[in-house]
Amino acid sequence: MTAHVTSPQFKQNATKALADDQLQKAMSNVRQGFIDKRAAVAAKLPEFEALRDSARDIKNHALQNLDLYLERWEEKVTAAGGQVHWARTADEACGAVLDICRRVGAKTVTKGKSMISEEIALNAALETAGITPVETDLGEYIIQLRGELPSHIIAPAVHLNATQVESDFRRVHTHLDPQRDLSQPVQLLTEARGVLRDKFLSADVGITGANFLIAETGTSVIVTNEGNGDLTQILPRIHIVIASIEKVVPTLEDVSQILRVLARSATGQEMSVYTTFSTGPRRPGDPDGPEEYHVIVLDNGRSAMLGTAFQDMLRCIRCGACMNHCPVYHAVGGHAYGWVYPGPMGAVLSPSLIGVDKAGHLPNASTFCGRCESVCPVRIPLPKMMRHWREREFERHLSPATVRSGIAFWGFFAKRPALYRLATRAAMGALAWFGRRKGAFKSLPLAGCWTQYRDFPAPQGGTFQAQWKAKRGGR
């Protein structure tokens, strides 16, 4: 089972998003907040750039030896009394969760935030089996009430405004006083805290994701700010962790290196509020904690990315910095990408996981400005990998006829440099002359998609090649 995919309709999704006033208002929070906070916290740590190198190297080392680290990690989990379940596909992962839930007769399952859970559409699988999943991260709870996918990997409800959340709470929390005041965000938070507190205390099974798996100790790690992941995993009798294979890192020291760049890149905090290291079930004498500890470790196409041009993508630690800094994401929001992973990381990962035939538009949704790569804490060359996908899409004849003939037209000139210089000089001169008065065009033949949203600037000076030649002084 996989979450419903609308990535093939990326263009329609994006057009709709651009005309959505509520969404555009909400997205302004992303543009303003995340970027400044990250920049400020990075500037406070002189070693930040060097730590990014260190984090990259650790993930590279772990991926090069992934088979061995997974084996070592599994041994340690088992030694601590936990159980490991291997899942090749989304269906196998959902099946493993359902088997455990059915064995213990679970009716309600609380969930910490997990992108893997979204990837495998676990909630739908649980509901089909008659088990009620309750998302407990505030953002995930809100989008569960609305039947939506997350629009951001760490801020799932970033596409919404407080008034929309208020109307959802009024629609669903019908046991509360209809006259209550919910005009302030803090009142919404307090209401969700109260409603979910009861769910935490009565759930039969708690499911969390994992930011990391540690081979040295057989530990899974979650990083949250709310504390919902912890209440999810310490109160019910059963704790199930769902994680993908590339989450494994060697040691506690290695995870500490990566933690130093994770929160700073994600929310601009020096450290998230709760970083929790879990190893096996409750020990003899422990006054609390789960009696069973399971880890479902999912492949779902990742093992085949190793050794390819996309191996570097497996370094991703899901901080969201790439989308926070992406002008395309800012403009269209996360839902336009049509599946669970939006923004630049989604544009690279989604074609690997659901196929370039479905997600081929996503790597085209980039201006190649390079901001994503410049902020990635593990230095993933996202633009380069989007270019790889574009090449594959072209090679497999998946791109539309207009794009192909456009590229062929450009290619004709590009292969004839003298003709190219002549044509660009002529076209530029014409544009500069027609646009000489206003310095920009409100509309332009063949550029309607551009001028519909903003003016097209009239060219100034010489062509790029002419300027380059002048600048280099004929060297």
Added chain:
Amino acid sequence: MSARDEILGTIRRSLGVTGTERPRHSAVDERLAAAPKGLVPERGNLSGEALIDLFKAQAAATLATLEEVDGLDRVPEAVADYLRRGNLPARARIGDGLASLPWGATALEVTTGASDGRDLVAVNRAFGGVAETGTLALVSGPDSPTTLNFLPDYAVAVLKRSEITGDYETLWARLRERFGKGVMPRTVNWVTGPSRSGDIEQTILLGAHGPRSVHIIVVND
């Protein structure tokens, strides 16, 4: 073929390895055994008064509150004062690790054991503190229930001055001394300030699901 064998098989095929290479095994085993430190930020290498000052400043930046007392025996009195200042009822759930302190000398009503969600205030013994980010480390066990760190609205953590380290790496070294190399308690909680959420319009609000307030009592030893 089992899912496990197939996944490991695909990984090996993709990487162009067999899984039996001696040098790969020894590289992995050496790394796990040596656990190299990597890069520790300069600020994690402080000592003495500067270290404690950094811990205090960083804890304050996370919106935790902090006070110092002279000796563990003064903790019950400090907790009683803290509750009085906050206009809170004189009741607290305490970790067993603190049960031997002179609570009887205060008017506080204290109970031990795990929380069932009805406690407003809990006091737990922390394993350590990390100055570089003002982070508390709490370790699960008979003396220190994990529920105390998450269910109450007000969480108070007690740690000795000597248990504050500059960096995470020194904390791990202390943990290995206590539990052994490669062995972890069921849960290690790093707590950096009170619970919060920014999920509604990116506005940070305190008290999402965990404690709305975190108070740190540093015992000068």
